[in-house]
Structure formats: C-alpha cells, structure tokens
Amino acid sequence: MHVMRFMFFLLLSCCSQWVSATLPIQHWQTPAGTQVYFIESRDLPILDVSVDFNAGSSTDTADKSGRAGLSLHLLSLGAGGLTEDQIAKGLADVGAQLGAHFDQDRAGVTLRTLSSARERRQALDIFGRVVQRPEFAGDVLEREKARVIAGLKEADTKPGTIADRALMKMLYGNHPYGLRGSGEVGSVSGLQRDDLADFYRTRYTAGGAVIAIMGDVSRAEAAAIAESLTKELPQGKPADVLPEVIAPVPSVQKIAHPATQSHIVLAYPGLQRVDPDYFPLLVGNHILGGGGFTSRLMEEIRQKRGLAYSVHSHFAPLREKGPFEIGLQTRKEQSDEALVLTRKVLADFVVGGPTEKELVEAKQNIIGSFPLRIDSNKKIIGFLAMIGFYNLPLTYLEDYVKAVERVTVPQVKDAFQRRINPEGMVTVVVGAVAPK
C-alpha cells in the first residue's frame, strides 16, 4: 500500500491546486495509559518509532536550567544494565539510528531501524531500555556536564547565540520559555544525579507519553512495540502548569561584539499550538517573511538592496505563546539602516495587511507544497508525534489544508493587528557599532 498516495485530490476553486489530505492514522492507548499513533507503510523495510514526553525546557527552573535537556541526553548513556558503549555498539551493529528532539514543551527520543526481524528486535530491545530504564550514572553525568559547559562557553562567544539568548530573556522575562534549553554554566554545574533521576520519575511517565510508529509493521506488532516501550515507565501523568505569556516591555538591547556583521533579532509573543488565529497568522507570515525568496522582507532587504544574505520571520507555535521572531545579519556599518527598514516592512504589513494577490500566491504555495511535507516516512512520523503530543485531531493534516484555503485578507490584517504590536517588540543587536 502506498500510504502517501492515500490522499484525496480535490481541485480548489481559487488556486486550482492539487491538495492532499488524509493519512490512515490509527490511534489507541496502551494498558499503561500511553497514547499511540500508528501508520502502517510497507513500501520500505524501515521502522520509525518516537516517544515524546512533556519534559521540555519549560519544565526547568532558573536554578536547575539545563536539567530537562541533560536528562534527555543521558537516556542513552547507560540504561537497563547496558553501558553507554554497549548501547552504541548494539545499535550500530544492526545499523539502527537513535535520535532526539527537544524544545520548550517536548522531549522526545526517536529510533530508526531496518524492519527485518533480527535488526528490529535488537534495536527495539535497546531502545526500550533507553526509554524506560536510564541509569544516570554519576560518572557519566560529570563528564557530560563538563562537555555541555564547554559547549555553552563556546556558544556564548557566537553573535547569533548571544542575540537569541538575550532576546528570549527580554521576551519571556521569568516565564520558563525564557530559559535556555541547554541551561547556563552555573545551573548545569550544580546539577546532581538525583536531580535527573527525580525529574525522570515525575516527567517520563506512561500517562504523559506519546508514541508514534510509522513503517513496515502490522497493527498487532505496533501494539506490542508500544506496550514494550511503556510497561516499565513510571506511572502517572505530570500536571501541566505553564503560566500564560504576557506582552514584554518593549526595549532594544545593543551588545558589542568583534564580528564583522551585526545580528539583528526582534520578537513578540506569537502563536499557541491550538490558537484561533493560527491560520491567518501563519499565512500572513508566509507573505511577510516566511515564504523563501518571495516574501516582503526578502524582497526589501535582500533582493532590492543587498543588505543581507538571510532575512526571515517565523512563528514557533508552542503550548503557550511561542516566539514570533524576525532575524537578519548585515555588515555592521549598515545595521541601523537594516533595522529601520525591517521595522518599516513589519509596520506596513500590520497596518495595511497583504494584498489579495499576495494572499492567493501564499495559499497556492502552502497548499500546493503540502504533498512535499508528507513525502517521506521521516516527515510523516514528525507530524504523528506532534499531533499526539498536542492532542490535535487525527484529521489535522486534512483540516490544515482546508483552513489555509479559507483564510481571507481581512482575517490576516485583523489577526496581525490584534496579535502583533510592532511598537511593542523586543529587539537585540549584537555586534552593534561601538559608541566612540
């Protein structure tokens, strides 16, 4: 069965574009209480599995910043009686690949393996131990802390990192979304084995886990895999206690740096994963600065004036309001000019909204490129995990296309005017020209 061809094509009146829609997602709950999302696909002898937990960086506190990230990192460095070396060898021997993803909300581990019996069995056995029986050995923790701290010190010399870090602090203040995922030198230094073990016990629970499975196994096999990955997890479901995001105090921070370019970033609280303005803001941003070569920011900053190689605007939807961010880099001497122009492009867009032509073209691109977003197992399992984690409807992908199609010019204009205040942005310029 060609899963990705399992789509309806419908001709849209306005765009005359092919659009996709439905994926055959199966959904159930394991005896331990874990939500499972599964798509059977027999085209390739590959199995992908991901397990996600409500254990992102927003579960950290300022004094324990880095705990969530380090916990995730240590899962595969000693688990279920296997040393880190045995885990790595055992996976490599069957060509399996372990991965992870991590953001403010989520911590997830992924496995990609051949679906043939020997390879799959060995890979899943090790994966099960990594997910359910991590050991957080003190010696390994000390070594990895030293590596993380070295990485932080290095990163904190880079203008892009300095800019992002300052920007998130200004945007979120004391909200946990302002904490850096990798932590800070001081907080990581203080983390102890018990911090990680306790965190794991309360956050990596069966009730809060979401499993996504995609590939060359049957429903019955998928059910057995899901069960084997959850039956030894700690019980319970962690409480969601994220405060609401409030608008920041508008401000500009200029930070000296010897780099030849200035890194300019601006931000404002943006989208929630479930948000009534989701589609107007998403489509609007495509026109403003999300749509590759054809966006307004790209046209004004790069194409017309050659001020920057890269300029973009972006919404990162999270459980609470994730950042709406604009970023570019330009030669120091022209950073003021570039910042003024960027602000103008944003302000003009918020005041005037998009043109009808821009909206039609943006929809054509977003809807028309939808098949490209689900053209591989890897991309699809990413959607499965996201749908599961945020408890979105199984028809999410189908709804997505329809919702984009329905967006109108007044909706975009109205949503931007209500949600994005150009005067209220926080701004960081790293590598500003030093005052004489």
Added chain:
Amino acid sequence: MMTFPSLPSLWTGLRSFAMLLALLLPGSLFANTAHTHEYTLANGLRLIVREDHRSPVVISQIWYKAGSIDEVNGVTGVAHVLEHMMFKGTKKIPGGEFSRRIAAAGGRENAFTSRDYTAYFQQLHKSRLPLAMELESDRMRNLILTEEEFTKEIQVVMEERRLRTDDQARSLVHEKLMAVSYQAHPYRHPIIGWMNDLENMTFLDAKAWYERWYAPNNAVLVVVGDVNPKEVFALAQKFYGPIKRGEPLPLDKRKPQIEPQQVGIKRLTVKAPAQLPYLMMVYHAPALRNPSTDWEPYALEMLAGVLDGNESARLNKTLVREQRIASSAGASYDSTARGPGMFYLNGTPSEGKTAVDLETALRAEVEKIVREGVTEEELARVKAQVVAAHVFQLDSMFFQAMEIGQLESIGLSYRDVDTILDKLKAVTAEQVRDVAKKYLKDDVLTVAVLDPQPLEQKAPSAPPPALRH
C-alpha cells in the same frame, strides 16, 4: 553538515562521515538501479530518471560540471556568484519571476555550489514537472546578466561570506587549512571565494563563466519521483532539446593540476574570537577513480568509520569517554571528488587540555591502528551501518537524486553505486591497516590550530558581553 536553507547556498567542502555513507550508498538490496533510466539528448545533455512512486511528487535537479575547482586566481567565488545570478531573470522570465512561478505552483527550489559542480533543483507536485523544466531550461542559455543586478547581488554574497566564514572561527580554520595544505591545486580556494576577489568581481566575470560552462553538453539532469521515464524524456526533449551545444571542455580535457607532493608536515595557527581551542588535521589521500579496480578509497572509508562511524567508534570511546582529553573528536574522508582526496581528523580539547594534547592523542589512535590493525567486529559494525544507511536513504527522494547527480557530475556513473557497495563490504581489516600506514603519515599532514581570542581584547576580565547593554 549539509543543510539547505531556503536560500542559494554553498555546499561546504567538508562533510560528515554519516553523510558520506548516505551519499555513497548503492542499490543492490532494493535494486534501485533497476528503476533508473538513462538517456542522452542529441545536444549532449544527460538525463537520469529514477522512479519512486511512494508519493505524488518529483524532484528535478540540473547539475553543471563546473565548480570552484574550475576557477582561476583573481576570480575565486565566481561559480557561486553565478549561482546567485541565475535567479535574476531571462528575457522570457524576468527577475524574481522564476521563484514566484515555482512558489505559486507549490514548489520549493534552491541551488548549491560545491568544489566540483553547481546544481539547481525544484521539488513539486508531479503534475508541475513541465513548469520546472520550462523555467530551468530557459535559464541554461538565456540568462540576462546586468551590472545593476550584479552590483546588488555581490553585496549579498559578501554578507554570506561574512556570515558563514569570516565570523565563524572554525570555518576560518578550515578555509586557511585548505589554503596551506594545497599549494597548487584549486581546492586551496574557498568555494565562496576570497573577499578581495568578490570585491573586485564584475558582471563580466560572471557572464564569462556562464557562457563557458552553462551548456547542455556540460550538464546532467536528474529527475526522481512519481514519474513515467518516457514522459520525462519527452519533456526533456521538448524543453532542453532545442538548446544548442556549447563548447565546455569535457572533464577529461581539463587541466589535471596535480598537487605537487607534500614533503613534510605543515602547521598553522588561526587566531579568532572563540572560547575553546580547536584542532583540524588533514592528510592528502587518493580519491575514487575506477570504482571496480580501486580498493584504497574503500579502505579509507572504512578507516574513517572505525574511527568515527558511530558513538562507540574509537575516537569518541577513547578520547572523549575514557581518556576525556577531548569534548569532541572526529574523522572523515571524502572519496568522491574530481580532485584529490583528503582524510581529516579534528576535535576540541577538554577544559584543561591543549590542542597539543589532543593532537598527540589523535596520532596515538592512528599509530595504534597502524601497529595493531582493526578488529573484524569493528569492521562488521561499520559495514552494517553502510547497508542500513543505504536503505534509509530510500526514504528521501532528495538524497537519491543527490547520489545520482554527484556521481554523474564528477565523471562516475550512477551505476557505480552497486560496485561501490560491494567493494565497501569486501574491505578487509588488513586493507584498513594498510591505508592507515600508507596515507596517514606526517609528510603529507597539515595541522591547523584555532587560538581562541577573547571577544574584548582590551579588557579580558570584563563581564561577558551579553550582560552589558
């Protein structure tokens, strides 16, 4: 290390081993070559079509056999500059219109320049393949290069250079390492070009480059997706067929520019703003020329895999986890190139350790392999990864197209992938030891060290700059 942001981008010269495996891996398990069809048009354009019917999409890539290797002093970077200029319009499709039409068709597009080639691609719904071919074939010969557009775009390229190289300490180390390791071969030049060459480049330089290299008989068109090969061939005939041949030199007629033998170790220090030192070592090594008779490049691939193919490979296990001399350590080798090959070792010393400590430790690992060889178990593990990575690659049309295009544009054939996989699987422990002994020698080694400089050179004891306003 290969990322494709939504902008014309450089493909940096140094890739990770994992990436290499993915690119090298062939198709015997799933006999993908069986679903691959090749054609040559009368004007010399080569067309390779691979059927992949899992999803109703297609990727179309055109590869030109011209990269920074073909540049000469004074105009370094011109291959990449031209890549940027290719989006500036033709008589039929004015500036910006190319991207707008692809976007309106629900497509994605980009381009990349490497040492050996320059390539352009579109990914779209399969019904839009004719549009991609129409636009791409049009700009093969009809590009309008104006001084006005060039003057703006060269600024963008200089910003790109600042972003990717000048302000990135480790990129600078790599750039300067190449310039020292090679004395004569054009691999000594960065793909993006030296800044002074960019500052003095004119639209006529770009035009000359375009006229010399952009022709059907210097190109390979690769199409992968839910397509019928005969229909793709007919489309190619329609859009590319009428284009006249150019006079580009075929690969085997271009000057070989053989690098003079290195006769002693070379060392360099690079000072740049950073926190940690960084070490990069490179040995001259052979590249793959004849896939069925060569054996050394395969053994070198395996050597890199034994050193750094997985988390339990020697460098990570010994230097990072056991001895804790390094916070990271790696090895890589690139067998597929028009020019010579290189074998890299690199790493970051742990706090309290120096680049010298790390160099000593890396050399000790090499010497250990020369002395004691590698185990069958290690070798089997790397081979298992090679086989699996090949299967995983089939999940991506993009990488299937990359594999075909890369081999074809450096003078090999996509058909060689089967041979390459078989030969990789046949490498013996003895061969791995032999190539380590033969090629990882001081006389052909260049060592670069990053000497980190404080951000505020006058007041190193000041608080971190991020805390000041």
